Amino acid sequence: MLNQEDLIKKVKMYNSFFDPNTLSKAYTFALNAHKNQKRDAGEPYIIHPVAVANILTDLKLDTATITTGLLHDTIEDTKATYKTVEKEFGKEVADLVDGVTKISQLEGKANTHSKAENFRKLILATSKDIRVLLVKLADRLHNMRTISSASNSEKRIRISNETMEIYAPLADRMGMNRIRDELEDLSFAVLNPDPRKLIVDRLSLNKTEREKNFNEISEKFTKILNDSGIKSQIIGREKTPFSIWRKMQTKRISLEQLTDIVGFRIIVDDIKLCYKTLGILHTKWSMIPGKFKDYISTPKINNYKSLHTSIIGPKKERVEIQIRTQQMHDFAERGIASHWIYKSSEKVSFTSLKEYDWLRDLVEIMEESKNPEDYLEYTKLQMFQDNVFCFTPTGEVIKLPKDATPIDFAYAVHTKIGDSATGCEINGKVSPLQSFLKNGDLVNIIVSKKVSPSFHWLNLAKTGKARAAIRRYWYNKNLSNLKIEKKYNTGLCIQIPNVPGKLGEVSSLIGLNECNIINMEIITKKSDYLEFIFDIQVKDLKKYTNLISELKVKEYKFKIIRHRKKDALFQRIFKNFKRN
Secondary structure (H helix, E strand, C coil): CCCHHHHHHHHHCCCCCCCHHHHHHHHHHHHHHCCCCECCCCCECCHHHHHHHHHHHHCCCCHHHHHHHHHCCHHHHCCCCHHHHHHHHCHHHHHHHHHHHHHHHHCCCCCCCCHHHHHHHHHHHHHCCCHHHHHHHHHHHHHHHCHHHCCCHHHHHHHHHHHHHHHHHHHHHCCCHHHHHHHHHHHHHHHCHHHHHHHHHHHHHCHHHHHHHHHHHHHHHHHHHHHCCCCCEEEEEECCHHHHHHHHHHHCCCCCCCCCCEEEEEEECCHHHHHHHHHHHHHHCEECCCCCEECCCCCCCCCCCCEEEEEECCCCCEEEEEEEEHHHHHHHHHHHHHHHHHCCCCCCCHHHCHHHHHHHHHHHHHHHCCCHHHHHHHHHHHHCCCEEEEECCCCCEEEEECCCCHHHHHHHHCHHHHHCEEEEEECCEEECCCCCCCCCCEEEEEECCCCCCCHHHHHCCCCHHHHHHHHHHHHHHHHHHCCCCCCEEEEEEEEEECCCCHHHHHHHHHHHCCEEEEEEEEEEECCCEEEEEEEEEECCHHHHHHHHHHHHHCCCEEEEECCCCCHHHHHHHHHCCCCC
């Protein structure tokens, strides 16, 4: 376990603005709050919040976030309250701890409540401050690292499924590739232990050879770049067992056929040198067609930037290469968390970050959608999808998922454009709205005030934003078309012969004329007749008029009571009841 002094020293190495007293105080507070608690494996509970704080330190986050990591379980699991935390550490930290607590309280409820609804609450808690999600990801990462200590196998499987379905995609969406990879692989070890063990065992057999090949190729890359005056740092990253397994499943190949287990990352000083490095490598070795991707000019949807290429390398084998600057590399590793180390203070306006846009869109859908499954669907659509970049006639870039249509494009521009779309032009050519868009397409949406979105567009749209807007339009339209039923309350005092079946006959007459009996009282009992008061709810006055006519035809004596009042008044009315 990281001790107090080492934690402070670690933060001091990258953050000159932090307050060591706050961290020291939080460490002691958490130690005292959890002093009598144990984890499932039997070790002191304090190991967990310290480990979470350590993960957040690895991400090079601010003091408030690391403090929250130390305190994140105090409100939920100890006697500490929101007011206690606020008094000791301020409102900022108290709000962050409270946000993490609310998310944690959802865990374990997925089986008793809608998974989509729980996800909605998670996102809404996160949307107030993105650091809540960063702490929660660190919390989940440490729990997954120690999941083997959980005695309940069902619990391990449930947590791993939740991690794979929700937290790993969220980490990806925040650009936090390192945490995503580890979450996926740890979940994979629980959900598919045998395939993972097989891959691990096979990889261990030729690990030494892979390391030797990497070093030899790295030396050749370094030399040719140095000769061209380019300073570079070359690092390698081995694919995780899960990513290897996923690639084997996707491409339907064996482990032996997989040649890109280790990827090369070349880090240079600036963007200009990225492209220069790419040109040098492509000049020296043959590029594999179709494997070049420029994520610098057109970043991924999570704002990941890098040049990707594959070449037939020095040893006549396929080599995957990523070329990026140090800042790009930091983002690729830590995602949105990397922004803190490039600021002149600890304060970061997370709402101004591009990586926050998707979260803002998701919250908008949640607030407007009536169906929780809609926003869960949107999220799943957006998490891992490749993207295409299209242009408006004015040159604005619209980022969409792969296989998006002009319908998605229209709603991405503005909801009103989508609702009034009647056709489109793609690269100057009239095209159907169900066309698949490609990178670089210039799209012009043709609109008309006289049209409305077609309901069958739901099957064509790929983005959750478009689908939610279409559903919302038709929901509101149907709502406005609903006739508001006006209901009338009245009363009938009816004299019914004391003969079997006559009360049933009267009740049937009332029901057949679509009048609803909401109350019935007997007020007079005689040997030859009974007097009843029927409180009736009327929807259709014509039906009520017909009821009155039928009572007259069948020679029932009755009196209409338009406004029921207290019993004393009714007695006076009934006293003067005329027997015609």
